[in-house]
Amino acid sequence: MEYVIELRNITKVFPGIIANDDITLKVKKGEIHALLGENGAGKSTLMSVLFGLYKPEKGSIYIKGKEAHITNPNDANRYGIGMVHQHFKLVHNFTVLENVILGVETVKNGTLVMAEARRKVLDLSKRYNLFIEPDHLISDISVGMQQRVEILKMLYKNNDILIFDEPTAVLTPQEIDELMKIMKELISEGKTIIFITHKLNEIKAVADRVSILRKGKLIDTVDVASSTKESLSEMMVGRKVLLEVNKTPAEPKEVIMEVSHLSMKSKHHGKDSVNDVSFKVRRGEILCIAGIEGNGQTDLVYGITGLQKLSGGKILYKGVDLATKSIRYRSLNKISHIPEDRHKHGLVLDYNLAENLILQTYFTDKFQKFGFLNFKNIYDHADKMIQRFDIRSGSGSHSVTRSMSGGNQQKAILARELDINPDLLIAVQPTRGLDVGAIEYIHKTLIEQRDAGKAVLLVSLELSEVMSVSDRILVIYEGELVGEVDPTKITQQELGLYMSGSKREKVE
Amino acid sequence: MKKFLMNAGVQKIFAALLAILFGLAFGVVILFISSFFISKASYPLDALYTIVTGGLRFSGLKGLGIIMRFMSPILLTGLSVGFAFKTGLFNIGASGQFVIGGFVAAYICIKWTFIPLEYLWIVGILGAVIAGGIVGLISGLLKAYRNVNEVISAIMLNYISMITVSNLVSIIADKNNPSRTSPPLSRIPTLGLDKIFGNNTTDISIFIAILVAILIYIILERTTFGYELKACGYNRNAARYAGINDRLGITLSMTIAGALAGLGGAMVYISSITKVFDSLLTLAPEGFDGISVALLGMSNPLGIIFSAAFIAALKNAGPALSRSGFNEEVVKIMTAVIIYASAFSLIFREKLVQFFTKKGAKK
Incomplete structure (x- = not known):
């Protein structure tokens, strides 16, 4: 069986972390291949390697059986690889049509020729049931529509390997259903889709096969039909996870x-x-x-x-x-506040964990005397919090929070906010x-707070x-x-x- | 050993030393090339020796005394820039704050003769601190309340300060003595240091500067006030989220930075260096030296003490170099290369870590 994409033994190292460790990924033609993993498991890095944004230390890429040298997105485009990024790359005050042709404009005597492009866009829109209005401004259409414009951009460039990076994060349930339909439509027309996600429902709904990454390593590639949500999540996290939330009536x-x-x-x-x-x-x-x-x-x-x-x-x-x-x-x-953007509001990333844990209490008698910080109490307090909330980091209370994983950063914020007994x-x-795993923990904590009368x-x-x-x-x-x-x-x-x-x- | 090498502070010192080595090496290359064109030039390595030791070229303690004297102003402007860096601001206005501070100090020491002469220098220094602080305050307020980038406002204030001083300088000068300086008794006292170091410009300014550096270190690293200021600097939004008054923090940071540079001005203009105010309308170079000092010292107040000494020694070596036949400007080039290299210190650090981790892995 010939694979349309083969990533062989890809290793990508960033200072202090191995983002991809000897990953071999094979994608068949005409399948929806899901890439499942926690945040920081290396999904995006792997796709960036395929898309030419990163150069791997080791490994090679084969497209349709031939070795491919992809050093930038233009190369990727030549091999027919297109990507819908999590944050769309659209010009907001351009029309749909203008966005689609951006970078591949047809020019005649030095002026733009839109007529042919318009016909092609309308054809594609009809063929894949995208229902796109070419003359609407991007700023006027819904997020779901914007995503379709991104898909159309790939189709317009005749890409046949389509990468979707967490496409459902910004969509309503109805829009997600529509997207799933469109994805199946694309497959039936002979396209190949790589679908990055951490939502198990969606994988069960559309994907044919799924590759699970954990901490930079490929755990396994399995058929979706023969696996359960529980087994997938166990492979993703490395332990059994409770998917249902247990709680009594309020x-x-x-x-x-x-x-x-x-x-x-x-x-x-x-x-x-x-x-x-x-x-x-x-x-x-x-x-x-x-x-x-x-x-x-x-x-x-x-x-x-x-x-x-x-x-x-x-x-x-x-x-x-x-x-x-x-x-x-x-x-x-x-009143405690776990902010929406933990990097913007929640943490001073250049402060270490102990310093972040006293962000709202540094002025209390426990942590200062006559304006001088009491470091002994500050680090004792941090050690207690680390134990109580199981915050994991490289060097304990002295770890700079920037270097911590998202889940542990969030646990640190949670610890700090619950510490004031809100x-x-x-x-x-x-x-x-x-x-x-982290979601399970946070949900449990919220319900505990409720049960304690908060x-x-x-x-x-x-x-x-x-x-x-x-x-x-x-x-x-x-x-x-x-x-x-x-x-x-x-x-x-x-x-x-x-x-x-x-x-x-x-x-x- | 490995733990010692992975310590962030140790790495910073290594990176700074690497930057210095790199700069010196670059200087040797320049010296080597230029030695072909200068007939009476000595050997490049001899010249390097002159540069490294040039600051101490006088016998005994005299050279040391001169370096001590010349490092105190740039130590303070360096602190000014470094303090601002630590609190997330770029104080490029040290030059203007420095010259205003120096002018106010000189004005007080020349005109306020109703105060006993032997205490006048203290009042002069206080005046300089306040005046420099006010210049910093303007940038701080604009940044905090109007979101005006502090770099822009400070650059403008550099020129405003310079021109203001050159226009006001006639107040303290008189017709017979256009380059009038403060009377010797009202200057920063020497407490006999001039005798010890055999050089009449050596006074206690260096001790004041080092004391201030230690004070700033304590404020930044040990107090709740420093904790607040750094929080505002590293992440203004998070500081506000935590209930810290971020606007006040930014304003105060800039004011303190200005006060430090102003103090630096007093160190020059009411001392026995007897520098006069420049009517040529050039920005005070001490302010920009402060940026070099802060960068090389990695913005750490204690590191800045050493980087100020180093830069002062290097600058001092210029005249010695010219006597050995080379162009004095080579020292400036070397300083510049060192600053560039220390600005790339992050890369140096990364390479260091890689180097040591690879070595560790092999073991």
Whole structure:
């Protein structure tokens, strides 16, 4: 059997880490080959090697049986390899058509000729059921549509090996279904797809074979049909993982925070990014704010946590309006915040672990005297936290946090935020980019907090997380709350309709 | 042994030494090439010897005394730049803060004769610290509240300071004595150091500078204040998230950086170096030397003490070099190469780590 792509014994080393360790990957023609692995397992590095972005220390690449020398993306393109990146590479104020032809423009007498390109784009769109309008501006179309433009770009260049890098992260459930259909369509037309993901459901839904990477090594390549989700996740993480979240029904107690008529001005345009939002959070419940990325949840959290000024409304927390209170006031009054972007807000990456663990408490008597830091207590405290939360790093409390893995960085933040024994825990995308093992741990911790009578406000884009962890769901769409639902009485599909704005009801 | 070599601090020192070696080697190449064109030149390696020891060319302690004297201003401007680096800012305005500080110190020591002369230098130094701090404060406020890049505002302030001083200098000068300096009694005291080192410019400024360096080290590494400032510098967003007033932090960082450079100005203009204010409208070179010193010292206040001594010695070697037939400018080229090399210190460090880990792996 001839393979369309063979990566033989690829080794790629970065200072201090072996990203790919002697990986041999064979992809058959006309299959959807999934690449499964935790963050940092080496999936993206491997694909970057194939795409010519990295030069491997060892190993060779064979395309259609012949050795290929790929040193840059243009070479990859010549071999028919195209890639849809996680973050799209589109020019926002160009039309769809202009984006598609970018770099491969047809020129006649020094001027652009669009007519032929337009015909080809429309043909392709029809053939693969992409439903693309060539004259719409990228900035006006949905994220799902933008992704189709990326796919169309590859088809326009006659690529027949298509790499999808975590394509579903930004999509609604409906859009994910559509994408799966398109992928199958592409296969039936003789294309080959490599599908990078860490979501097991999607692999079960579309992939033919799956290669599992762990810590830079290829664990195995197996047929999807003959493997279970449990066995795949075990291979990915290296141990048994609980995929279901175990929890008892919530027992909500008194209201701890009441947000009323809250509005936030957008930083990017004059309009409000959050518009007249009101809700209550109770002790002993996990309230989830669900929505597709960019519908105002970030600004809403900035407002509640004090990172940005409100343009209107009130936040009553234990009877005090937080609108004019400082961030320090919030943390002293037991509001914890696990931020959305752990590198931007959560950690000072150049500080070591111990220094990061006292980011909100360095001024307390425990850690300083007359303005001088008490390093003994600081490192003792860090050692305790490391033990309690099982934070793993190269050199313990002295590790620079930049060098730690994403999961352990998140554990460090979690440790710090839980250490102040919060009454209200605001967790924004706490499991983003984490592997199954770390996700399991964080979900367990959130539920423990709830059971201890704390209020948890969870903001998440991850549908499975929203459905399994929360006790009550508020859906946010374009800065407004469009529905309040009970996760036990709603399907993912129905929730998706709320999230995409196709369904809405008044929220008290 | 391996653990010792993997220590970040040790690696930094190694990298700095490598940079210096690289610069010296480059200098030898230049000396070698130029020795073909200069008839009375001595051998390049002799010239290198002159450069390395040139700062100490006088018999006894005199050379050391001169280096001590000349390193204190650039030690302080180096601290100014290094402190700003540590708190995430680039203080390219040390030159302007330096000249303003020096001018205010000179003004106080010449004009404020109502204060007893023997205490006047203390007031002068305080004035310089405040004046330099105010210049830094302007950049800090603009950065914190208006998000104006501190490099841009500081470069502008360099020129504003220079021209302001050259216009105001007539206040302290008089017709008969256009290059008037502060009266000897009001200068930074020598406490007999001039006798010990046999050189009348050696005074206690070096001890002040070293003391300040140690103080800055303690502030940065041991206090909650330093912890806050560094947090703002490394990651402004995270500092704000943690409830630290990031705007105040940035403003204070720039003010302290300015005060340090201002103090450096006092070290020159109310001392027995008797430097006069330049009417040629050139930016004070001590400010830019500070960038070199900070880079070579890896922004560590204690490292900066040594890098300032090294750069001062190297600069001091220039005249000696010209006596052995070579062009004095070779020293400047070497300094520049060293600075470039230390700016690449990250690469040096990486290579060092690779070298040692490979060696370790073979064992």
